[in-house]
Amino acid sequence: MDDKEDWTMAKRIIPWAPREKKRQINKAVGGSFLKTITELVTNADSAVKTQLGVPHAVGLVDAILMLNPGDRVDTAALKKSLPKRRQGDILVEIYSKQHRQFPSRTCQVIDYGPGMTEEELERNFGAYAEAKAKGQRTRSLFGRGALDVFLYHSLQRREEDANSTPQVFSVKNGTLSRCRVYWGPNERGEEDCHIDTETLGRATSALLKKHSLPSDLTRSGTVVRFLLAEGTRIPQEGNFLPSMSHFYMLRLIAADLSRRVLIRRYRSEGLAEDRLTYDFPLGTVLARCKDIFRDNRLGEIPIAIIVARADERMKSDPYGYERREGGLLFVDDNDAVLDLTLLPEHEKNPLLSRIYGIVKLTGIRTALEKLLEDRHPEAVLSETRDGFEPRNEIARALFGLVEKHVKPIYLEEEKRERKGGKHRSAELDRRLKDALKELNKFHRDETDEPGAGTRQKPEPTEPLEFAYDKVRLIAGQDRRVMLWAERDAIHPDLNVVEITSSNPRVRVVPESEAVARRKGSRFQTIPVTLSCPVHGETAIVTARAMNVAEEMLEATLEVTGVVEPQKTLPPEDLEFRPARYNGKPNVENQLVLLVNPSAFTGLPIVKFRILTKVGAVSIGTERSEKIEIKVQKDWMLPGGDVAKVVVPYFGTAWGAGAEIEARAKTADGKPAFAICKVGFREQQGPDQYENIYYEALGQPSMGQVAGKNIHVNSEPPLHRRLFGDSQDSFDEALEQNPIAQMRVAAIVSDAVVYSVASTKYQTGGEKGLDLDPDPITALRAFVEEKRYLLEPKMVRAFLKESPGE
Numbered sequence: 001m002d003d004k005e006d007w008t009m010a011k012r013i014i015p016w017a018p019r020e021k022k023r024q025i026n027k028a029v030g031g032s033f034l035k036t037i038t039e040l041v042t043n044a045d046s047a048v049k050t051q052l053g054v055p056h057a058v059g060l061v062d063a064i065l066m067l068n069p070g071d072r073v074d075t076a077a078l079k080k081s082l083p084k085r086r087q088g089d090i091l092v093e094i095y096s097k098q099h100r101q102f103p104s105r106t107c108q109v110i111d112y113g114p115g116m117t118e119e120e121l122e123r124n125f126g127a128y129a130e131a132k133a134k135g136q137r138t139r140s141l142f143g144r145g146a147l148d149v150f151l152y153h154s155l156q157r158r159e160e161d162a163n164s165t166p167q168v169f170s171v172k173n174g175t176l177s178r179c180r181v182y183w184g185p186n187e188r189g190e191e192d193c194h195i196d197t198e199t200l201g202r203a204t205s206a207l208l209k210k211h212s213l214p215s216d217l218t219r220s221g222t223v224v225r226f227l228l229a230e231g232t233r234i235p236q237e238g239n240f241l242p243s244m245s246h247f248y249m250l251r252l253i254a255a256d257l258s259r260r261v262l263i264r265r266y267r268s269e270g271l272a273e274d275r276l277t278y279d280f281p282l283g284t285v286l287a288r289c290k291d292i293f294r295d296n297r298l299g300e301i302p303i304a305i306i307v308a309r310a311d312e313r314m315k316s317d318p319y320g321y322e323r324r325e326g327g328l329l330f331v332d333d334n335d336a337v338l339d340l341t342l343l344p345e346h347e348k349n350p351l352l353s354r355i356y357g358i359v360k361l362t363g364i365r366t367a368l369e370k371l372l373e374d375r376h377p378e379a380v381l382s383e384t385r386d387g388f389e390p391r392n393e394i395a396r397a398l399f400g401l402v403e404k405h406v407k408p409i410y411l412e413e414e415k416r417e418r419k420g421g422k423h424r425s426a427e428l429d430r431r432l433k434d435a436l437k438e439l440n441k442f443h444r445d446e447t448d449e450p451g452a453g454t455r456q457k458p459e460p461t462e463p464l465e466f467a468y469d470k471v472r473l474i475a476g477q478d479r480r481v482m483l484w485a486e487r488d489a490i491h492p493d494l495n496v497v498e499i500t501s502s503n504p505r506v507r508v509v510p511e512s513e514a515v516a517r518r519k520g521s522r523f524q525t526i527p528v529t530l531s532c533p534v535h536g537e538t539a540i541v542t543a544r545a546m547n548v549a550e551e552m553l554e555a556t557l558e559v560t561g562v563v564e565p566q567k568t569l570p571p572e573d574l575e576f577r578p579a580r581y582n583g584k585p586n587v588e589n590q591l592v593l594l595v596n597p598s599a600f601t602g603l604p605i606v607k608f609r610i611l612t613k614v615g616a617v618s619i620g621t622e623r624s625e626k627i628e629i630k631v632q633k634d635w636m637l638p639g640g641d642v643a644k645v646v647v648p649y650f651g652t653a654w655g656a657g658a659e660i661e662a663r664a665k666t667a668d669g670k671p672a673f674a675i676c677k678v679g680f681r682e683q684q685g686p687d688q689y690e691n692i693y694y695e696a697l698g699q700p701s702m703g704q705v706a707g708k709n710i711h712v713n714s715e716p717p718l719h720r721r722l723f724g725d726s727q728d729s730f731d732e733a734l735e736q737n738p739i740a741q742m743r744v745a746a747i748v749s750d751a752v753v754y755s756v757a758s759t760k761y762q763t764g765g766e767k768g769l770d771l772d773p774d775p776i777t778a779l780r781a782f783v784e785e786k787r788y789l790l791e792p793k794m795v796r797a798f799l800k801e802s803p804g805e
Contacts, residue, residue, distance in 0.1 A: 018325060023088060023114065023578055027564060031152075031229060031231050031232045031233075032232070032234050032322065032324050033228070033233060033234055033235060033735070034235075034243060034244065034247045034250075034779070035249075035385050036106075036149050036152075036153070036228070036232065037092060037109070037244065037250075038227075038247060038250055038323070039145035039148065039149050039385075040092075040109040040146060040149060040224050040251045041090060041092065041109060041250060041253060041261065042092045042145070042250075042336075042780060042791075043145060043250065044109055044110075044113065044222070045090065045111075045253050045261075045641070046110035046113075047111050047113025047114065048089070048090060048111050048112060048113045048259070048713060049088070049272075050089035050114055051088065051112065051113040051114045051210070051220065052085075052086045052088050052112060054085050054258070056334040056335055056336075057334055057335045058082065058085070058174050058252065058255075058258070059082045059083065059334060059427075060075060060078060060079060060082065060252065060255055060256075060257045061252070061331055061335060061358055061360060062143055062360075063078045063081065063082065064078065064280070064306060064325060064358055065288070065304050065306050065358060065360060066220050067285045067288065067306065068285060068288065069285050069286060069287055069288060070285060071284070071285045072283070072284060072285065072613065073280055073281070073282060073283045073284065073285060073308045074282055075255065075279045075280045075613060075653070076279050076615045076616035076652065076653065077449075077655075078371040079180075079234075079255070079257050082257075085258035086258065086259070087258045087259070087260060088111075088112060088113075088258065088259060088260070089111075089112060089260045089261075089262065090109070090110065090111050090259065090260070090261045090262070091108075091109070091110040091111075091214075091261075091262045091264060092107075092109050092110075092261065092262070092263050092264065093106075093107065093108040093109075093110070093264045093266070094107055094263070094264070094265050094266070095107070095264065095266045096234060096266060096267045096268070097266060097267060097268050097314075099210075099266040101212050102212070102266075102646050103227065104231070105227050105234075105602035106117075106225065106226075106227055106228075106370070107225070107226055107227070107228050108223060108224065108557075109223075109224045110214060110217075110221065110222070110504075111222050112217075112220065112221040113220065113221060113222060113475070114172060114173055114220050115170045115172035115173075115220040115221055115222055116168075116176055116177065116181075116222065117170075117172050117175070117199075118177040118197045118198060118199045118521050119391045120170075120172070121168060121177055121178075121179040121197050121380060122179070122195070122197045122244065123534065124146075125146065125147060125150075125168065125181060125195055126195050126747070127196075140794035144603060146168075146224070147181065149166075149226070150166035150181040150226060151181065151193050152229065153166065153181070153226050153227060153228055153229045153232070154166050154181065154182050154183055154226070154227075155183055155229075158456035163180070163469065164227050165180050165182045165226075165245075166180070166181045166182070166224075166226035166227075167179070167180050167181075167224075167225050167226070168181075168222065168223070168224050168225075169211060169213055169222070169223040169225070169341075170221070170222040170223075171203045171217050171218065171219065171220050171221050171222075172220055172397075173197065173219075173443050174218065174219055174220075175201070175202060175203065176199075176200040176201060176202070176203040176207060176208070176211075176213075177197065177198065177200060177480050178197070178198055178200055178211075179195055179196065179197040179200045180196045180200075181193065181194070181195050182194055182196075182197065185395075191397060203217060203218045203219075204218075205218075211679055216684045217650070225311060235267075235500070236500040236501060236502045236503050236540075236542060237256060237265070237272070237501075237503060237504055238500055238501035238502060238503060238504040238506065238508070238539075239500045239501075239511070239587075239589070240265065240715045241263065241274050241276070241347050241586045241587050242261070242584060242585065242586045243322065244263065244276060244582055245276055245277060245278045245585070245586040245652075246338055246586070247321075247322060247446075248277070248321060248324065248327075248329060248340035249337045249385070250276070250278075250337075250399070251278050251280075251329065251337065252278075252331065252335045252337060252803050253276070254276040254277055254278035255277075255279065255280075257280045257705050260275060261275065261276040262274070262275055262276075263275075263276055269503075277586060277616075277652045278586070278652060278653075279585075279615060279616055279652040279653035279656070279729070280308075280653060281310035281311065281312065281314060281325075281356060281653050281654040281655050282310070282653055282654070282655030282656060283308040283309050283310040283311055283354070283356070283616060283655065284308060284309050284311075285308050286304060286306070286307045286308060286309050286409050286412075286413075287305075287306070287405075287406075287409050287673070288304075288305065288306045288307075289304075289305050289308045289405045289573045290302070290303065290304050291303045291305075291401060291405065293361070293397075293401050295394055295397065297371055297378075297394070298364075298367040298370075298371065298394065299363075299367055299369075301361050301362065301363055301364055301367060302361075302362040302363070302792045303359060303360070303362075303401070303402070303493070304358075304359070304360040304362075304408065304760075305328075305357065305358070305359050305360075305402065305405055306357050306358050307328070307355065307356075307406055307409050308355075308356055308357055308670065309354050309355060309413065310354045310355075310356055310654060310655060311354075311655035312354070312654045312655050312680075312681050312682050313353045313354055313532070313656070313682055313683070314326040314353055314354065314356065314654065314682065315353075315512065316342075316350070316352075316353050317496060318394070319495070321340060321386050322504055323496070323498075323512065324340055324539070325356075325654075326342070326352070326353055326354065326355055326356045327340045327341050327342045327347075327355070327356060328340070328341060328342065328343070328356070328358065328359050328402070329356070329357070329358050329359070330359045330387070330388070331358060331360055331361070332360070332361055332362070332363075332364045332365050333360065333362045333363065333364075333365075333448075334365060336365065337360070337379075338364070338381060338387060338388065338515070339387030339388050341387060341388075342355065342410075343399050343402065343403050343406070344399065345403070346410055349410070349414070350547040351413065351414045351417040351418065352410060352413055352414070352417075354408065354413070354625055355409075355413055355416075356515065357406075359402055361398075368380055368381070368577050371394075372659060378392070378394070379392075379393050379602065380392050380395050392456070400448055403774055403792075420668070425735060427735070428734060428735040431797055432691075432692065432797075433796055434750065434797040435689070435692075435745075435793075435794055435797035435798060436687065436691075436692075438790070438793045438794065438797060439688075439689045439748070439752050439790075439794075440687045440688050440689055441712075442752065442756070442786075442790055443688045443689070443752065443756055444480070444688070446756045446759075446760065446786075447756060447759050447760060448731060453455075453465060456611060460484035460486070460523055462553075462555065463485070463486040463490070463547065463553055464483075464484070464485055464490075464497070464543055464545055464554065464555045464556040465483070465551040465555050466482070466483050466484075466528075466541075466543070466555050466556070467481055467482040467483070467484065468481055468557060469557065469558065470557070470558045470559075470560050471524055471530070471557065471558075471560070472559070472560050472562070472563065472793075473506070473530055473531070473532050473559060473561070473562045473563075473565050474562070474563055474564070474565055475532060475533060475535045475562050475563065475565065476533055476564065476565065476577075476592065477531070477759055478529050478530070478531045478688065478759075479529070479530045479531070480527050480528065480529050480530075480688075481527075481528050481530060481557060481791045482525050482526070482527060482528070483497070483499070483524045483525075483526040483527075483528050483543055483544060484524070484525060484526075485497055485515045485523065485524045485526060485557065486522060486523055486524075487512075487515060487516065487517045487518060487521065487522060487523065487524055488517060488522070488548075489547055489548065489553070490515040490545050490546070490547060490553075491545075491546040491547060491550065492517065492548070493546055494546040494550070495514050495515045495516070495545075495546075496512050496513070496514055496515075496542050497512060497513050497515060497526065497543055497544070497545040498511065498512050498543070498545070499511055499513070499526075499528055499541065499542070499543045500513065500541070500542055501539050501540075501541050501542075501559075502539050502541075502542070503532075503537055503538065503539035503559075504538040504587050504588055504682060505532050505533070505534060505537050505539075505588070505590065506530060506531075506532045506537055506539035506541070506559055506562070507530070507531050507532065508528055508529070508530060508541055509528070509531075509708070510526075510528070511530045513526045515545065525689075527544075528541070529688070530559065532559075532562045533590045533591075533592050533646060534562065534590060535561075535562050535563055536561070536562060537559070537561070537562045538558075538559055538560060538561055538562075539558075539559040540556055540557070540558055540559070541555075541556065541557040541558075541559060541574075541576040542554060542555070542556050543555045543556075543557075553651070562693075563697060564637050564638055564644075565639070566768075567636075567639070567641050567761060568594070568637050568638075568639070568644075569641045569761075570594070570596045570598075570641050571594050571595075571596050571642075572596065572599065572664055572672075573595075573596055573599035573600070573664075573666055573672035574593060574594070574595055574596075574664060574672045574673065574674040575593070575594050575674050576591060576592065576593050576594075576660075576662065576674050576675070576676035577592055577593075578592075578676075578704075578705075578706050578707075579677070579697070579698075579704065579706065580676065580677050580678075580697075580704070580706025580707065580709075580711065581649070581676065581677070581679070581706070581707065581708070582678075582679055582680070582681050582706070582707035582708065583649060583650075583651055583678055583679070583680050584680065585651050585652055585653055585654060585656070585680050586627065586651075586652060587650075588648045588650065588652075589648065589649050589650065589651075589678070590644075590646050590647065590648055590649070591647050591649055591660070591676055591678065592645070592646055592647075593606065593644075593645040593647065593662050593674065594642050594643070594644060594645075594646060595631055595642070595643040595644075595664075596641070596642060596643075597636075597641070597643055597669060597670060598641070599666050600665075600666055600667055600672075601667045602630075603630070603631040603633065603643065604630075604631055604632075604664040604665065605628055605629070605630050605664065606628070606629050606631060606645060606662050606663070606664045607626070607627075607628050607662070607663045607664065608620070608626065608627050608628070608629065608647060608660060608661070608662050608663075609625060609626045609627075609661055609663075610625045610626075610658050610659070610660055611659040611660065611661050611675070612656075612658065612659045613656070613657065613658035614655070614656055614657050614658070615651060615652065615653050615655065615656025615657070615680075616647065616651065616653065616656060617650070617651045617656050617657065617678065618649065618650050618651075619647055619648065619649045619659035619660065620647065620652075621648060623650055627647070629645055629647070631643050631645060649678055651678075651680045653680065654680050654681070655680060655681075656679070656680045657677065657678060657679040657680065658677070658678050659675060659676075659677050659698065660675070660676050660677070660678060660780075661673055661675050662674045662675075662676075665724075675698050675699070677697075677698070681709075687708070688708065689705070689708060689709070689710055689752070690708040690709060691708075691709050691710070692709070692710045692711075692712065692729035692744070692748065693709055693710070693711050693712070693727065694711075694712045694714050694726075694727050694731075695712075695713075695714050696713065696714050696715050697713040697715065698715075699731070701713055702716065702719075702747050702750070702751075703748065703750065703751040704751050705749040705751050705752060705754075710748055710751055710752065711751075712730070712744065712747055712748075714730075719743075722737065722739065722740045722743055723740060734798065738799060741795075741798040741799050742795065742798075744794075745790060745791060745794035745795045745797075745798050745799075746794075748794055749787050749790045749791040749794050750783075750787065752790070753782075753783050753786045753787050753790060754783065756786070757769055757779065757782055757783060757786075769782060
């Protein structure tokens with residue numbers, strides 16, 4: 001053998017097994033519609049900001065972090081103080097049905113950023129998990145977001161046609177290029193991922209039309225087009241916009257006034273288009289602090305923390321980011337959202353359902369990039385796009401530092417929630433629950449009846465099942481339907497049943513309910529309340545839950561129609577009925593104005609305007625503060641003596657509210673007006689009545705029922721003397737003062753009895769209220785009888801020691 005050995009050897013890169021690629025892709029996107037859209041929208045947002053030459057950070061996070069303890073959090077107001085920026089558009093199109101050349105389940109995301117050449121398409125999509133945005137101020141970090149989307153959804157589809165292949169069309173400097181990403185055999189015959197790129201030519205109108213691209217994409221921009229996998233569930237229309245707006249990774253994009261993200265849905269019911277918007281819940285700042293996170297590998301990361309308490313409770317889900325509303329939003333200095341969490345040790349604490357805030361980590365992106373490129377690379381963020389990896393040593397240390405600052409705040413909040421509020425003790429909470437229990441029983445006994453629809457099933461035969469297959473609703477009236485969930489069949493941890501409507505005008509409450517296991521009880525009964533303010537609507541209500549095998553269970557209920565009440569008492573001229581409304585943010589809500597045509601010359605023009613508001617609230621399809629509506633003849637209700645005007649209203653945050661006025665000129669030239677109040681409170685439970693509030697009603701009424709709440713009027717001098725001028729003083733009086741307790745028992749009984757009477761009269765049927773031939777005498781007899789039965793129960797509930805009857 002020669003003294004000099006020949007060390008020349010054949011070299012090759014060790015291939016990455018296709019099955020491992022598939023595992024990583026499934027792990028990242030996991031069939032989530034929201035994660036799928038988020039990957040593409042965040043990329044589009046970065047592209048548009050690059051094109052406009054504006055910073056990625058809008059300034060809203062810093063404005064929130066400048067608030068002091070005790071300050072109110074109203075991001076709708078804070079946005080007005082931010083410098084105006086050039087506006088850019090992003091369009092998201094979802095096809096739930098075949099439309100022209102686009103098959104059902106097509107998804108397109110369109111931006112007007114700088115675009116990409118063929119070479120840039122090859123560089124950006126031709127390699128998996130490379131840091132293509134390294135050093136750039138974007139939201140991307142792993143270098144695989146869009147590719148995960150393309151490869152996951154094409155992997156689930158086996159059709160061999162152009163429509164099933166994800167495509168990226170991009171125009172840069174007037175030239176159109178395209179890339180296609182797909183699975184196919186490699187040189188070893190194994191299924192692997194591939195990319196084709198080509199330059200198509202000048203972006204002329206004819207070329208854009210040939211590829212079904214927007215006609216205004218002649219200079220620059222990008223269109224991402226693919227088919228959603230069959231297993232990826234598109235949210236029902238009633239929850240489509242809210243779920244996208246509240247998804248934690250999209251919140252700051254949706255909150256950016258200079259970024260107009262239009263969500264266009266092509267449905268069997270027609271085209272729907274809305275702008276994605278978001279505001280943080282209205283609340284009060286509890287604490288603000290700063291610190292520095294020090295790590296040998298990351299260096300020093302300045303941290304700014306602000307914690308607030310929302311006016312209303314928020315949804316919490318320790319296992320699902322897609323449903324989570326509260327928690328601390330971890331962000332970097334580019335407005336990239338990294339996580340949403342109360343911290344692992346506190347995620348399951350129901351007493352923290354009002355807590356939210358921001359944790360800003362300055363310079364974290366650069367530090368994480370460096371860590372990923374290290375000799376011993378480490379991913380601090382989870383590959384599933386579910387925030388920080390809780391098992392990672394660096395993430396645990398970061399959470400530990402944040403917890404040092406927020407844990408004392410959490411403990412104070414727990415004390416407050418256990419107490420029930422500043423002046424509401426556990427004893428008062430118990431008494432209120434007792435009173436509400438009696439009121440809900442009274443309402444059910446007086447109003448529940450089968451109604452129109454299929455016959456109620458005697459018992460469930462499926463692990464998740466509605467008591468009816470079909471129901472019909474009466475406009476403006478609640479309808480309760482039972483949903484049965486088999487306790488042992490539902491996953492013990494992923495135990496939330498989600499309930500959604502295909503029609504946003506048909507509301508369902510609750511939208512989710514946890515299923516608990518209980519010995520001796522096979523099924524958990526979930527009362528679901530359905531309502532719709534306008535006639536002629538239909539819907540499919542769907543309940544979904546995960547079973548023990550982590551397979552999806554589903555039950556459906558068809559709302560076959562909504563009809564007007566048999567009878568409607570006409571107002572004197574104008575009247576909002578009801579006078580208070582509880583809406584849901586980021587979806588169309590409706591208020592109803594009744595008009596008595598006999599008070600006017602012909603059918604009047606009604607002017608609506610927002611008198612006062614907190615947060616962002618708007619009315620009408622144009623979402624403004626003032627609108628005019630001409631009453632139409634076909635809006636007359638059965639009987640011909642009342643017209644019904646339905647007005648859309650919108651809000652962008654829990655806790656927002658407004659006072660709205662309607663005004664018209666009567667036949668004698670005098671103004672007629674009506675006032676209503678709208679609020680945005682999360683309706684958590686299945687009961688008809690959930691709470692008692694003390695506030696100004698703006699009308700001569702001692703109290704009234706509105707939605708799921710009972711309101712005691714704070715305006716009468718007697719009430720101010722008895723209860724004070726705030727909710728806290730009302731709660732304190734209700735706990736300590738026997739006269740106040742007796743007064744509330746009478747007001748609440750009166751309000752609920754009249755509300756039930758109205759429901760029975762309008763609904764008719766077996767339990768309807770017949771007021772013929774003498775309406776005044778018949779109504780008085782009903783009210784007196786029911787108050788005689790109900791008021792003693794209220795007295796017993798509110799008084800520590802009730803007087804003898």
